[in-house]
Amino acid sequence: MASKNTSSNSRQAVQRSNSDSARWIAGLLLLFIGLFAAAAVFFSFFSWAADQSGLQKSVEERVTLGIEPENLCGWAGARLGMLLVDHSFGLFGILIPAMIVLVGVRIVRQRPLLFNHSILSLFLIMILGSLTLGFAFANRWSLCCSTGWGGAFGIASSALLRTHIGAFGTLILLVGGWILTGVFINRNFINKVNEAGNVVVDKSGKVVEILKHKVVLHGRAAGEDGAAEDVPEPAPKPGPKAAAPQPAPSKAAEPAAQKPAPIRVERPSEPVAARKSVPEEDENPFLELTPDGKPVAGETAAEQTPPPAEDGEFIEVDLSRPEGRVVIGRSGLVELERPAVRDAVAAEPAPEEVPEREAAQSDPDAPFTEITVLDDAPAAEPEGVVVTVEANEAKLLDEKAIPTESYDPLKDLVNYRKPPVTLLEDYISDSEVSDEEIFENKTKIEDTLKNFGIPIQRIKATVGPTVTLYEIVQAQGIKISKVQGLENDIAQSLKALGIRIIAPIPGKGTIGIEVPNRDKQVVSMYSAVRSLRFQESKAELPVVIGRTIQNENYVFDLAKMPHLLVAGATGQGKSVGLNAIITSLLYRKHPAQLKFVMIDPKMVEFSLYAKIERHFLAKMESEDDAIITDPKKAVYTLNSLCTEMDNRLELCKKAGARNIAEYNEKFTSRRLNPMNGHRYLPYIVVVVDEFADLIMTAREVEGPVMRLAQKARAIGIHLIIATQRPDVKVITGGIKANFPARIAFRVMQMIDSRTIIDQPGANQLIGRGDMLFSKDGDLTRIQCALVETREVERICEYISKQQGYTEAYTLPDYTPDGGDAQMGSEESSAPVKYDSLFAEIARDAVSGGQISTSMIQRNYEVGFNRAGRIMMQLERAGIVGRQQGAKPRDILYHDLPSLEAKLQELGLF
Template structure:
């Protein structure tokens, strides 16, 4: 029976903890509302009536309690008297707001962790505001009404005035300003930046409206001019029609009935001569204007052509100045980036503006027609001496070189022209002459001769074009300008990896800065991360300012830019792990690439509880591969090769640069997986063939002059120049913004020692010989065992692991050899005997 009673009491329905919190929250909010009503309805005379009321009078219908005007009656009169009159005046309403906010938190079952700071700051603000009003009431001839500040506020203000006199109002003003800023955000710097950004946004909107109004005015003015012109034209047409009718009436009518049309009088000889002279004059003026426009080499102009005649030779050379890409408006890129920033509301990010880039000089380089004419004469004369007939020649003038397109006679062999390339180089006295035989897609042989005065292509000229601004590439990279003066732009996602090589000082570092700058101007931090490996330690150090926006790194890494070889190896292996994890996510999502995955994740089709997340693109920048290959070799080559083979679909792309393009640095495995390659000036033809599979890079002239090959053909480009100062300004602009709380963290790789086999199981037959070799040379390295025992890398690595578990060598130390823990063979023999006994 007792048992049944116990069960009955246990199953009795009651209030759970959540429902209790909701009820308590409603009660607290009700108290706050009542308190606020009593403060709002404060009346100075209510307290006197409330004091005269006895407890019995409360039950009398005609009691004095009816004289109390407070909305809460005598209770409200007492509360409002103490809060408004005796303490902090009408500012006491803040106390009611705080209580109501606590009640709402209780009702919503929220955590009170962050509410303590707000409560303390609110009470402090109430006291400070009451004191500020009290100071104005007592010292600034304000109306003497203590209900706004209360007696406590006036008393504190008087004490502060007695201590600091007129300085008290300055102190109170500063404290008020600081308190307001802390209400907005406890990070004052962030608050100031937010206010500045807000002011800038207002100014930009006002400028946009002003520009829109100006544009509407101009359009209206154009419409008015158009209407006036149409009216004038209509009047002129009517006038001409009337004149024609009058002339027709004056002309004699023919006697024949069939021929009713008027016969026009034949023009005189003087009129014909005068007309021909006018046509000749117009032709001469047109030719002179074409020559003038050709001399001023402006990239935004249309394609120009000029024929140069040689008195001694009947072959004409046509000079073409390539048509430049249309320049965008100064604010087009900035407007597009603002719209793009609004689409990704993860953080409030502002793209770098075009104003951060240095403007190119207003005066462009001139086309030297005399130089082109002289080079044409030298080339034709040299080939004529060797009995090579040329039937046509064209010259395409680029920023760095001029391409002469030679059209040989049908019976001339191309190999014969190619054999005289060194003779032509000596005859033209050029720094580097490159021959293209034949030009792809044309029945002509190309000879590239460097210009005497070369043009610098500035990064602003490239980024501020409509081609770059309106591109739909995911990772757009605009390298510079081609010979035809067109902006050369590629999508890194389609390449998918890039191999760069060139001698010291040829422009590799500027090229890497150009790639990074293009991506910073077009990609949001939520969609792009960089992994920067810089063994030289100085080239990429400028980008440490944007680590919380764009950089990816290991969680235990001290520096955002990787400069240590062992850290570089760990980072590359971590990227391989990230690649494998991403492929697993794509497999679960049943998609084939990162773009489809992110679209599916954005629409909410993928569950975060299963590990799904937004996947940003990762661009790995390696500034000097030769140093990594020299110190780590195979250990670096393997993860690079893995990433190059598999990482395209999941958004990891490599940009690898080296100043030593030899076969032991750019190995066959790496080379096979990098179809897109860039060659700056190199020292020899062997280096050119290593990077491009053909010659030509040895004939480049440096300072950003480069050849690009993606397997479909060779393109010569003048790299856009971006200065160190421009890079600093861009990084400073991004770094000053509020970014993510920490950099993008790559996955941690497991320690190699966790998977080392037990030393007493499956010991290799070379174990004892390897141990003696290691002790003899006091060097625990895999390469030593490979050379001395003539075994493979994997087997030597397993033996080293067994030696570590046996206590003969120390743990893994990255690129350096392991420490040897045994000093002589006697100690080794004793250890081996113990192992045999244990076995």
């Protein structure tokens, strides 16, 4: 046996090494060819002239004349460069070697060849680049080849396009081609183009505004210098105290010593009133002064106020008194002239100075309005200062740039990477079902049925990894029951371990006979995870469990089961099946989307998963270990899950969602407020191994299991329960009603098969992962995928080394009440009100030495519910012991006097 295993392992190693060698040889060959071609093309850009003149001569002439290639790749590289550059695509001809290098690298690294994207993108860039260069340069300014920048292809194609659609049409075609290529390479290319366009438009608008202001300023500055000479001054309006108006002298005629230095405040947008601090002793901080420094009287200034200009260029704002005013222009420009020396305030201005003032204020074409401001102390002649005030507007974001993306729970662990499939082992089977074996089995089945008077019209064989299905059609008038009765006779003739007859096959109208293969094939988890059906599954909780007889990978959605029952005899593959289910979920789900609650009374099955506690496991906050091994703690954890279920149902009620999918969709689309307690709800998968042992040591575990099985499916809590004892006391009617999906491994008796899947068949399996999957009334035979302990260990090690949460997913703590904490041993846990038959039944139990629920029913003619309630009261009062499987209960009191004292303490006489 050992030699056979050694030979099979050696053959597997030879097959793997041969395939790896062929892959490496092909990949490296393409890689080196691509590198040589790339080097040849690159060197031809610089040596094309000398090399092509040498290529025009024959080999003998080159040897005679001693002509050597300047291309470092020799004459072969020169020919290759001329072919790819001059005669093909010009400067973009170097992309052909790049494609060859890319294909070689992908073959070496065992990556899929993305011809539909990477290679096609490079090809489109090469075609469009050659056309663009051929259209732009033709055969002019060629520095890298003899034909032109675009090569022979680009020049000829662009010339053809110019002939048919013209230069403008060719330009539109090239621009559209580049845009479509950018969209093909990156779907966000259109958004980038729009963003760039918006930026250009915004920048151009700002430049136009700046130029506009500068042009206006320069125009008005020029008007200020020539206003007095070119534009005639309007006649001033005579005031009541102005006797003889005289024309105002031009500003050019004023002495240079008396002309103050202007302070110009340029405002780009809206005018803002300028303020100047003055001493408190000045009663009037703003006064109009004549050129001699005398202030204008209040009445005269008020009467001489000019009307607003016709074009509305200036707006006058009276700040304090009629005597002092600030004139603000719409152009945002105000000139403040400060006299060098402050004179004494006069009571009344000179009559000849009023018309000059009025003329200066009533001129609509004047670019500035002059306001004279008094100062406290004499100052020297100031220099001209230009102050620019910028009004910054609030920056607005483009409407399309405002993020409206949904909440992504995966960003909690943004660097998390799912385990690679290379962590699994690929078990390659050397043996396959031969044609001779199929023909031999077909002949034996046909002869056996013919011997019993059952002729066959046709027969068809479907080869699976473990068994082969033979579909037969009997002659007309033959009952199916006759074929079913020959099951053992057919097994005897085939010398098989056990056959299974399906009469008839649903939906086909044929009779199926499943015959085990002589050499069973191993279904690896590696091939199951890599299958296209599993990777493209849209299920919420996809699970690939193995292969069917048709050699197809069987994938189901655990979220639609909604709970799963796994049962079978010891050593038939239950633990491997549970690991296959867990591994499938680990390969497809993110830690933010899925959590496990693992209950392992055997203490050794799920211990490997303790490493991924911070990623995928959930536990109560008061617990230290995430893997539950104590039956009492298992009860607390299941009750904690019931509390979590109630909390989730309350959240769904508030959100108006019927299930977890609708709730999470509303939460990720930001329609639920986290301040109201809403949160993203991950799926929770509860895996219980050895449920029979758990329910035997802690009978109260059945209550929370039933609650979860009935109500938890809507809010994403799913149960997977495994047991090796398919007994009616373990797999009760309530569990079977709420666990419609069941997996049955091999069992020894037909009654066990009926307990699990409600029909025979599990007793006819061959073991070692051979199982029946019952779902929605359909029964499918599957060979379970093999995942060994070392593979699970590698997966958990890979996940544990990555960034995880600070702690495991926290479940609400469950605190049992006093009755549950001291159940079965203390008087304080006994109910306050006892049954009327309680004392009499207790006396009979102590005197008779035995008691059971059925005895109470028979002897006292009560129903099952009342008898069970009395038995529970006896247990809580400490009169009888706890239920221990099929064993009778222990009587804890051995004499009636002690019992009577106990009854007296309980208040019963």
